[in-house]
């Protein structure tokens with residue numbers, strides 16, 4: 286592999302406009318790190334592309350040598366797919382241009398953008414693109430996997446708001462796709478992850494919004510069960526303007542947390558209301574009535590504040606492990622299981638994240654995009670978060686055990702962006718009846734599985750010529 290990366294370097298260095306970083310080069314160590322500190326790899330070459338022709342050259346050189354190649358936008362792959370040992374990383378972090386057309390409510394973003402760069406540019410025109418909840422997340426990985434966030438119920442998934450893609454495929458050619466051009470590829474890219482090529486530009490649909498009402502509160506351990514039962518029933522009837530996320534966790538020992546709750550298991554509710562604040566008041570009050578009154582707050586926040594408020598909760602370099610799934614209905618025994626689990630969390634940063642989707646995301650037909658399940662509204666993400674390698678075994682086994690207990694009540698299916706790197710056997714489950722079509726598109730565009738560091742859809746084996 287080391288020889289292969291040297292060969293790729295030699296074939297690239299004369300024509301490459303960005304930087305080619307080999308181990309030992311200045312900037313290599315910083316460029317090597319990805320968000321999940323559990324995944325520390327040493328690539329043989331990091332190709333920091335400056336434009337589309339750099340991406341084409343990197344793909345061409347890599348496929349000629351057969352070197353293992355990872356693709357990186359923001360480096361937030363929970364599974365750690367955006368790096369590798371010995372091989373090459375195509376790093377898009379120099380390609381972060383965002384162009385907004387306020388009249389048409391459209392934007393074009395380059396393949397290396399972080400969510401924050403999109404929000405900053407679109408808010409200048411009073412517009413939003415529905416994406417994720419942490420601004421340092423990469424846009425490409427998030428959108429290609431689906432993309433859920435505060436605005437999913439109101440405006441749909443991120444991938445539902447993409448009108449076109451430009452990508453470099455495994456044979457290094459440039460393809461465009463949209464509803465009319467290469468429609469199969471357009472279908473597959475909306476949920477299919479990085480299986481089909483390196484997306485260098487996304488054409489996005491935007492919506493007017495500059496602020497929301499944000500309401501937050503903590504429910505003590507004794508009230509979590511009642512809160513979850515209420516949330517489960519309440520959200521089924523809730524208007525699209527309401528998004529209510531609940532994290533089950535140990536409350537931080539922070540000043541803003543009521544003394545009685547510090548260091549104790551709690552349910553942390555975060556709600557947003559995207560409509561007229563008056564119209565949302567009764568919904569928010571009802572939800573907050575199940576929280577400790579000293580922990581409750583409700584205020585209008587700018588969209589940019591909303592999008593950055595969780596940034597410091599998920600810092601780069603900590604150790605993370607995740608497992609996720611959908612529920613059609615959150616039954617009482619699943620609720621009991623979660624409530625019991627909070628009391629045994631091995632790390633105080635670990636969370637059981639619960640969100641209710643539905644709304645605009647559920648109005649798109651199941652087979653209109655490759656994205657996983659739209660019919661099961663409850664999405665659960667078990668996210669372990671700890672700092673020291675000595676905690677690896679305990680945190681990982683805690684997640685696995687809880688997942689196995691909850692699994693029988695879940696609806697088969699999984700959101701590929703909330704999967705770990707050890708769940709390749711669940712990838713067909715993510716696509717279900719869409720699997721054969723995914724395999725066909727993969728076989729057409731990437732018959733040798735050049736793009737395989739992802740939640741992989743292997744191509745069909747082609748007969749020898």
Ligand SMILES: Cc1cc2nc3c(=O)[nH]c(=O)nc-3n(C[C@H](O)[C@H](O)[C@H](O)COP(=O)(O)OP(=O)(O)OC[C@H]3O[C@@H](n4cnc5c(N)ncnc54)[C@H](O)[C@@H]3O)c2cc1C
Nearest residue numbers: 358359360361362366367417418423425426427433479484
């Ligand atoms: C702190 C944090 C918060 C998150 N919040 C949310 C959230 O609110 N909603 C949500 O839906 N998800 C969320 N996620 C999950 C997130 O969607 C995935 O981790 C996603 O892969 C991150 O994208 P990235 O570009 O940073 O990933 P990277 O690690 O850069 O890439 C991941 C994979 O995406 C593919 N890829 C990346 N760029 C390209 C490209 N230009 N062309 C083709 N393929 C590419 C490659 O296969 C690559 O292996 C979050 C993750 C983290 C770590």
